[in-house]
Amino acid sequence: MPKDTITPRSKDYAQWYLDVIAQAELADYAPVRGCMVIRPTGYAIWERIQKALDERIKATGHQNAYFPLFVPMSFLTKEADHVDGFAPEVAVVTHGGGEELAEPLVVRPTSEAIIGPSFANWIHSWRDLPLLINQWANVVRWEMRPRLFLRTTEFLWQEGHTAHATEEEAEEEALTILHEVYADFAEKVLAIPVIKGIKTDREKFAGALRTYCIEAMMQDGRALQAGTSHNLGQNFARAFDIKYQTTENREEYVWTTSWGVSTRLIGALIMSHSDDEGLVCPPALAPIQIVVVPVYKGDTERTTVLEAIERIIAGWEGRFRVKLDDRDQLTPGYKFNEWESKGVPVRVEVGPRDVEKGTVAVARRDVPGKAGKEFVPQEGLVDRLATLLEDIQSSLYARALAYRDERTHDVTSFEELKEAVEHGFARAYWAGSSDDEAAVQAETRATVRAIPLEQPERTGTCVSTGRPTSRIAIFGRSY
Amino acid sequence: MPKDTITPRSKDYAQWYLDVIAQAELADYAPVRGCMVIRPTGYAIWERIQKALDERIKATGHQNAYFPLFVPMSFLTKEADHVDGFAPEVAVVTHGGGEELAEPLVVRPTSEAIIGPSFANWIHSWRDLPLLINQWANVVRWEMRPRLFLRTTEFLWQEGHTAHATEEEAEEEALTILHEVYADFAEKVLAIPVIKGIKTDREKFAGALRTYCIEAMMQDGRALQAGTSHNLGQNFARAFDIKYQTTENREEYVWTTSWGVSTRLIGALIMSHSDDEGLVCPPALAPIQIVVVPVYKGDTERTTVLEAIERIIAGWEGRFRVKLDDRDQLTPGYKFNEWESKGVPVRVEVGPRDVEKGTVAVARRDVPGKAGKEFVPQEGLVDRLATLLEDIQSSLYARALAYRDERTHDVTSFEELKEAVEHGFARAYWAGSSDDEAAVQAETRATVRAIPLEQPERTGTCVSTGRPTSRIAIFGRSY
Numbered sequence: 041m042p043k044d045t046i047t048p049r050s051k052d053y054a055q056w057y058l059d060v061i062a063q064a065e066l067a068d069y070a071p072v073r074g075c076m077v078i079r080p081t082g083y084a085i086w087e088r089i090q091k092a093l094d095e096r097i098k099a100t101g102h103q104n105a106y107f108p109l110f111v112p113m114s115f116l117t118k119e120a121d122h123v124d125g126f127a128p129e130v131a132v133v134t135h136g137g138g139e140e141l142a143e144p145l146v147v148r149p150t151s152e153a154i155i156g157p158s159f160a161n162w163i164h165s166w167r168d169l170p171l172l173i174n175q176w177a178n179v180v181r182w183e184m185r186p187r188l189f190l191r192t193t194e195f196l197w198q199e200g201h202t203a204h205a206t207e208e209e210a211e212e213e214a215l216t217i218l219h220e221v222y223a224d225f226a227e228k229v230l231a232i233p234v235i236k237g238i239k240t241d242r243e244k245f246a247g248a249l250r251t252y253c254i255e256a257m258m259q260d261g262r263a264l265q266a267g268t269s270h271n272l273g274q275n276f277a278r279a280f281d282i283k284y285q286t287t288e289n290r291e292e293y294v295w296t297t298s299w300g301v302s303t304r305l306i307g308a309l310i311m312s313h314s315d316d317e318g319l320v321c322p323p324a325l326a327p328i329q330i331v332v333v334p335v336y337k338g339d340t341e342r343t344t345v346l347e348a349i350e351r352i353i354a355g356w357e358g359r360f361r362v363k364l365d366d367r368d369q370l371t372p373g374y375k376f377n378e379w380e381s382k383g384v385p386v387r388v389e390v391g392p393r394d395v396e397k398g399t400v401a402v403a404r405r406d407v408p409g410k411a412g413k414e415f416v417p418q419e420g421l422v423d424r425l426a427t428l429l430e431d432i433q434s435s436l437y438a439r440a441l442a443y444r445d446e447r448t449h450d451v452t453s454f455e456e457l458k459e460a461v462e463h464g465f466a467r468a469y470w471a472g473s474s475d476d477e478a479a480v481q482a483e484t485r486a487t488v489r490a491i492p493l494e495q496p497e498r499t500g501t502c503v504s505t506g507r508p509t510s511r512i513a514i515f516g517r518s519y
Numbered sequence: 520m521p522k523d524t525i526t527p528r529s530k531d532y533a534q535w536y537l538d539v540i541a542q543a544e545l546a547d548y549a550p551v552r553g554c555m556v557i558r559p560t561g562y563a564i565w566e567r568i569q570k571a572l573d574e575r576i577k578a579t580g581h582q583n584a585y586f587p588l589f590v591p592m593s594f595l596t597k598e599a600d601h602v603d604g605f606a607p608e609v610a611v612v613t614h615g616g617g618e619e620l621a622e623p624l625v626v627r628p629t630s631e632a633i634i635g636p637s638f639a640n641w642i643h644s645w646r647d648l649p650l651l652i653n654q655w656a657n658v659v660r661w662e663m664r665p666r667l668f669l670r671t672t673e674f675l676w677q678e679g680h681t682a683h684a685t686e687e688e689a690e691e692e693a694l695t696i697l698h699e700v701y702a703d704f705a706e707k708v709l710a711i712p713v714i715k716g717i718k719t720d721r722e723k724f725a726g727a728l729r730t731y732c733i734e735a736m737m738q739d740g741r742a743l744q745a746g747t748s749h750n751l752g753q754n755f756a757r758a759f760d761i762k763y764q765t766t767e768n769r770e771e772y773v774w775t776t777s778w779g780v781s782t783r784l785i786g787a788l789i790m791s792h793s794d795d796e797g798l799v800c801p802p803a804l805a806p807i808q809i810v811v812v813p814v815y816k817g818d819t820e821r822t823t824v825l826e827a828i829e830r831i832i833a834g835w836e837g838r839f840r841v842k843l844d845d846r847d848q849l850t851p852g853y854k855f856n857e858w859e860s861k862g863v864p865v866r867v868e869v870g871p872r873d874v875e876k877g878t879v880a881v882a883r884r885d886v887p888g889k890a891g892k893e894f895v896p897q898e899g900l901v902d903r904l905a906t907l908l909e910d911i912q913s914s915l916y917a918r919a920l921a922y923r924d925e926r927t928h929d930v931t932s933f934e935e936l937k938e939a940v941e942h943g944f945a946r947a948y949w950a951g952s953s954d955d956e957a958a959v960q961a962e963t964r965a966t967v968r969a970i971p972l973e974q975p976e977r978t979g980t981c982v983s984t985g986r987p988t989s990r991i992a993i994f995g996r997s998y
Contacts, residue, residue, distance in 0.1 A: 070587045071594070071636050072624065080582035080652070087583065103559035104566065108549045109626075109657055109673050110610075115550070128617050131589075133626065135611040136672075137661030145551065147588075147612065147626070157550050167848070173559070178588055178657065182616030193615075194588050369646070 046381070048316045053260045058188065060310055063381040064319040067188050067306075074186040074193030078303070081382055084327035085306055086196065090176065092229045092325070093198060093301065096221040102172040102200060107154050109178075110145035115153040118279040122152065125246020129181040131193075147180040152247065152272070152298055155201045156280030163203060163294060165285040170213070171203040179302075189307035190264075190519050197302035203282060203294040207273070210295035211250075214271040217299045218252045222267040230305065231322035231436040232256050232312045233444055234266060235514055237490025242474040245298075249273035255489045255514065257444040258311035261464040263489040263516035266308050269299035307519070313406070313436050318381030320405055322436050323429040328363045330356075330425060331379045335372045335391035348395040352388075352418055359422065360429070380405060385432050386425060394418075406432050406439075448514075454483075457503055461486035461517055469500035470513035476504045486515045525860070527795045532739045537667065539789055542860040543798040546667050546785075553665040553672030557782070560861055563806035564785055565675065569655065571708045571804070572677060572780065575700040581651040581679060586633050588657075589624035594632040598758040601631065604725020608660040610672075626659040631726065631751070631777055634680045635759030642682060642773060644764040649692070650682040668786035669743075669998050676781035679748075682761060682773040686752070689774035690729075693750040696778045697731045701746040709784065710801035710915040711735050711791045712923055713745060714993055716969025721953040724777075728752035734968045734993065736923040737790035740943040742968045742995035745787050748778035786998070792885070792915050797860030799884055801915050802908040807842045809835075809904060810858045814851045814870035827874040831867075831897055838901065839908070859884060864911050865904065873897075885911050885918075927993075933962075936982055940965035940996055948979035949992035955983045965994045 046059040061067055066082030069075075078086060094104075110133060117123045126149045133145040148154060155173070163171060176198050183193045200217060204210040218236055226234045234254035244251035248270040256266050276282070277293035286292055313320040323329050332353060334345045346366060356362050363384070365375050372389070379387055389401040400421065403413040416424060447464025451457045460466035461484050470488065472480070481487050491513050499510040525538040540546055545561030548554075557565060573583075589612060596602045610626040613619060627633060634652070642650060655677050662672045679696060683689040697715055705713045713733035723730035727749035735745050755761070756772035765771055792799040802808050811832060813824045825845060835841050842863070844854050851868070858866060868880040879900065882892040895903060926943025930936045939945035940963050949967065951959070960966050970992050978989040 108554035
């Protein structure tokens with residue numbers, strides 16, 4: 041694993057991204073077009089993402105369930121906007137068990153259309169509401185320009201699906217997920233600052249009333265939609281006849297929501313924090329938080345050093361996620377490079393001199409080279425490491441936030457907007473239509489990434505139409 | 520949820536099985552032929568199964584990864600026996616992204632054929648071995664006679680795939696999984712006694728050298744294959760050109776294994792312990808171990824009782840998995856029935872009299888009715904409940920083991936075998952061929968479920984061929 045195989049970011053950001061993935065052994069392209077193989081290092085990150093999200097999803101009252109992979113074609117077509125949005129992207133099973141099927145089955149691109157009939161069966165009265173369900177699953181959307189983690193034909197995700205008695209409750213649910221699950225997770229665990237906003241009609245989910253999103257800025261200034269939460273109104277309830285009896289014995293359609301995040305978050309992670317040495321993983325997420333590397337020559341030193349390490353790390357279990365790299369045939373330098381490229385937040389080195397002096401060397405991944413390395417006493421090491429991990433976590437967040445703020449510009453003219461989205465986000469008053477938005481995109485390759493939920497209390501002039509408006513939008517080029 | 524909708528086991532075992540699933544809300548048939556919807560109560564059980572297995576899989580040195588859902592048809596055909604075994608059962612994607620595909624894609628029925636190319640890429644030298652990978656995934660095998668959990672077109676499972684330098688290491692791996700992962704899990708968590716054995720050639724995995732299995736007896740005397748572990752020899756290494764450089768710089772094919780258990784285990788769970796009241800879940804597995812039901816009339820009693828419960832269960836978190844059922848609109852009797860049908864091992868009832876007297880009522884699910892209920896002091900309750908949960912766990916195992924032993928008969932003639940498999944297992948000396956085995960099946964509907972790894976040190980006469988042999992086989996009718 042020679043280190044110089046990572047292309048510098050400054051030279052070619054897209055190639056750098058692929059090199060980081062290859063070097064950290066996160067994923068490979070599969071021999072099936074558009075699909076990926078998630079390798080153990082990458083999957084361990086996904087497991088950590090799953091755990092942190094699953095805890096938040098359950099803490100907000102949801103239960104996991106599992107619905108079929110296959111959706112009969114006729115189900116997908118029940119909601120008109122939904123089928124328009126997804127039909128061009130689906131994979132279709134036409135044969136099963138050696139025979140041609142009477143009705144083709146679609147491999148789920150999302151599960152509203154197969155969950156609908158179950159909800160219709162399960163929900164009878166107001167007592168059955170709210171129904172709060174989540175599913176961890178694979179989905180398939182045919183991808184013409186695949187890119188590892190960001191756009192793959194098959195990807196892994198969670199999709200929440202809920203049903204409520206009133207529009208207000210559905211709206212509250214969609215926003216709870218946005219704030220308490222997605223934004224909280226992105227900011228506290230991934231250390232990625234996100235803009236919480238609403239999508240324009242042009243960008244919303246096929247079949248939704250309103251789509252809320254968390255939107256992040258990558259290191260190249262481009263936007264990445266990191267999660268979406270949809271208030272589906274009664275659209276799917278009507279399409280799948282999901283009704284309930286009210287406390288006054290009337291029959292009403294329920295109000296539903298759906299919401300999801302996917303393995304795309306691993307792409308967001310890579311492009312938020314990593315550097316030319318490879319992946320940088322925030323401690324709250326990292327499958328391995330601290331790697332301990334013994335430094336020795338010969339068997340006597342080896343024994344001394346490994347005995348000292350055993351003593352030093354006794355009691356770390358349950359406190360930190362630790363890996364002792366005691367592989368014999370590899371040099372310390374090789375190991376340093378490997379764990380650096382895999383993003384482990386902290387490296388502890390122990391050599392014979394450290395054993396003598398009661399010290400260890402501690403290197404923090406977010407500050408490369410000598411600046412990030414210091415020799416510290418073994419005494420009090422646990423507390424020092426705990427503080428260091430917290431510091432790395434908050435530093436990564438602060439750095440990403442400062443970067444985003446630097447690259448976000450208030451613009452008042454179309455020319456300024458065009459200039460701003462070359463390197464980041466443009467913040468502009470916006471009162472345009474979907475057509476106006478399309479015109480902006482044709483000219484600048486940028487779209488409205490979000491109408492932020494937090495809006496200024498002033499008014500201004502729409503950057504496109506010149507109309508007065510109090511609404512600010514964030515424009516950016518997106519992944 | 521009226522209780523009398525569970526058909527008694529004595530009347531119709533197959534209907535009882537479906538009634539238990541419906542009553543406990545474990546799963547539904549989906550509107551897609553052969554597929555199921557796993558409902559929250561059922562999925563919570565699957566999550567507990569996943570957790571217990573995943574811990575064991577990781578403790579034995581394996582890492583999780585994820586491979587594509589789709590397998591190009593040409594890959595599946597690379598191993599001759601493998602394609603013969605699986606081709607008739609596959610679902611085939613012929614269209615994607617609005618176009619007909621140049622090569623059809625098979626929805627994975629198992630992943631050897633899509634993992635092979637990755638292993639060939641990742642493995643170069645002996646240093647890369649052993650490669651120990653596991654995947655949690657959905658798979659599809661077209662099912663003509665679906666049965667919830669036991670045989671569904673789509674099911675969830677884990678599939679382990681490993682590569683080794685030598686035949687001995689592959690064999691050791693296959694057996695480690697059988698003993699330390701599958702049998703240990705089945706016996707300690709599911710409380711299901713299993714026979715560890717090897718499959719005959721007729722019953723082994725398509726493409727395997729040897730298939731090991733754990734085999735359980737259900738309450739109707741039929742056998743259920745609960746997990747399999749395959750030594751694949753060099754068959755897949757040859758088919759996918761998976762080679763490594765030995766320490767002596769020779770190129771050799773690796774030796775591979777694969778092994779899996781699935782949502783079928785939930786079927787095994789149901790048919791091992793449950794009764795005419797519904798599901799019985801062993802405490803080590805149960806998503807909810809103890810349900811606490813307040814018993815009161817009117818608001819004053821309600822307050823008194825709920826305050827007492829709050830005091831009683833303080834400190835239970837982290838010790839037990841507890842549910843407080845404080846739903847207001849339902850009677851205690853309704854709640855008792857619901858949690859009984861869902862298999863919760865222990866119910867604690869607290870009423871106003873209990874509050875006065877410092878007692879609670881404790882009912883154990885595995886002993887229905889009054890016999891399983893007692894009033895005990897609140898003092899020392901935690902230790903008492905911990906002991907009770909352990910007792911239920913071991914009682915369920917002992918009961919299932921005694922049942923299996925009662926229904927397993929040593930047979931020396933074909934007539935005895937035929938009689939024995941009507942109600943359970945037949946244990947017989949066996950030296951027959953695959954054709955002999957087919958003849959037995961045609962006559963008795965029973966097959967060799969396993970050649971147990973533990974064999975007697977005596978010899979006898981083959982029940983079919985009359986040849987002398989030291990090999991004992993277990994015959995049974997199977998799910």
